[in-house]
Amino acid sequence: MEPKLTDLTPPQGFERLVLAEAPEAGLRALICIHSTALGPAAGGCRMWPYAGDAEAVQDVTRLARGMTYKNAMAGLGLGGGKSVIIGDARRDKTPAMMRAFGQAVEALAGSYYTAEDVGISTADMAEAASRTRYAVGLTGGAHGSGDPSPWTAEGVFRCLRVGAARVFGSEDLAGRRVLVQGLGHVGLSLAEKLHGAGAELVVADINQAAVQDARQRLGAASCAPDEIFAPQVDIFAPCALGGVLTEGSAAQLSARLVCGAANNQLATPAVAETLRKRGITYLPDYVVNAGGIISVASEIHRKDDRWRRDRLAGIAERIAEMLARAEAEGRTTTDIADSMVERMLARSRNAKPQHAQA
Incomplete structure (x- = not known):
């Protein structure tokens, strides 16, 4: 049975919000398309036990908008979208659910490409x-891009070195104390990668087996997940879920540079100014963590590793540009990054024929 798709009223400035339901397969999902100004929307599928639909809508819309900005800054020729499946991935997920989700994506006729995210694996994709042409991040085949995680990590690492050069005067990380959360x-x-570059690691994760592995293999120190702002460090790399940087935690942070893979690290936009005033350089998450979507985009556009590497180099160059502008103009890096994306979107909208905008 085909999943039932119901169009919900999207927030202002968003193009589409769809509820996909297939009760016989246990599927209840939301698919949000923020913008297709630069191309078809692309963004991963997350499975999470949301407390209710309102929380899921808040998350999927926030993430979809972030994907518009991420894809624009990475120069991928893609718009922004996201999907969430409501449920516990460890308990509720089934192959039938994922096939039903694929049918829902297919029904959107190419306006949205999906891939893995939190709670979803390449096997799930x-x-x-098997039910849609618009699921990517796959293994095998001539253009299967596979697990995007290594590409995400490589992009964060490159941007972190650019940030270190600006903050510390050298991209050399030897002896730099870095806290990796997640x-x-x-x-x-x-x-x-940080260990290989000679950094001194502090790690935190709720998974104690992962912490112990990092201690043994990488010589890392560790701290409790609720004490990540206690250690004295040079660099903070948030790689867990979002919202970790609040007004309170920003006031406690000892690091002079923040660069990590987590999405939506700032609890509110105002935190960026708090960090700036404290002399802490924040590298906007949607720029530095774009390596994964770059990998996925290579599958959509049927490109090779050289194309991926060129775009990884491009996001590092954009970080260097926005750091220079932020310092020269006395603005936050997020403000600079957002304004760069808004100009890209405006140029694209203005270039479209009027009948296409109707």
Whole structure:
């Protein structure tokens, strides 16, 4: 049975918000398209046990908007979208659910490309792909891009070195004390790269097995997940869920540079100004963590590793540009980054024929 798709009223400035339901498969999902001004929307699918629909809507819309900005800054020729499946990935997820989700994506006729995110694996995406042409981040085949995590970690690492050069006068990380919050696929890969560059690691994660592994293999120190702002560090790399930087935590932070893979690290936009006033350089998350979507985009556009590497180099160059502008203009890096994206979107909208905008 085809999933039932119901169009909900999207927030102002968003193009579409769809509720997809297939009760027989246990599927209740939201698909949000923020913008297709630069191309079809692309963004991962997250599975999470939201407390209710309102919380899920808040998350999917916030993430979809972030994908518009991320894809624009990475120069991918893609718009922004996101999807969330409501449920516990460890308990509720089934192959039938993922196939039903794939059918829902297919019904959007190419306006949205999906891929893995929190709670969803490449194997899950393969199930979805059995029902849609618009599931990517797959393994195998001539253009399968596979797990995007290593590309995300590589992009964060490159941007972190650019930030270090600006803040500390050198991109050399030897002896720099770096706290990595979150040791999932991306956080662990980033920690390994930092260790290889000679950084001194402090790690935090609710998964104690991952923490112990980092202690043994990478010589990392560790702290409790609720004490991440206590250690004295040079660099903070948030690689868990979003909202970690609040007004309160920003006031406690000892690091002079923040660069990590987590989405939506700032609890509110005002935190960026708090960090700036404290002399802490924040690298906007949607710029530095674009490596994963770059990998996925290579599958959509049927490009190779060279194309991916060129765009990774491009996001590092954009970080350097926005750092220079932020310092020269006395503005936050987020303000600079947002204004750069808004100009891109405005140029694209203005370039479209009037009948296409109707």
